[in-house]
Amino acid sequence: MVAHSAGIQDRVGARAVLTRLFCRFDTITKVFVDGGYTGTLIEWAKQMFGYTVEVVKRTEQHLFQVLPKRWIVERTLAWLNWSRRLSKDYELLHTTAETMIYVAFAHLLLRRLA
DSSP: OOOOOTTSOHHHHHHHHHHHHHHHOSSOOEEEEOTTOOSHHHHHHHHHHOOEEEEOOOSOSSSOOOOTTHHHHHHHHHHHHTSGGGTTTOOSSHHHHHHHHHHHHHHHHHHHHO
8 A cells, every 4th residue: 555645646656556566565466457557557567577467447438337356446445434534634644644544454354353
């Protein structure tokens, strides 16, 4: 997880995410991304880390269809919105926001263990 300011474009921020992903997990070979992450990011990830980047796009605008792997991300973001502190942008520093995400997931896991 990488949090950055809103002034950074998603494609640029994705490079930071992939770099951190490579540093922590060496067994990942395939990464799923949204339709907005096209361009040089796919080739960059292949050259730098050997990742296969698959873009998950919608097929038609007005039909509901469950997209592969995208529902996992949407479900995870919905779990994070249950945390009151993460429901709005209260944090001034991106490191604090990142820490609160870790706290929210720890709370979620502890609740499921009980």
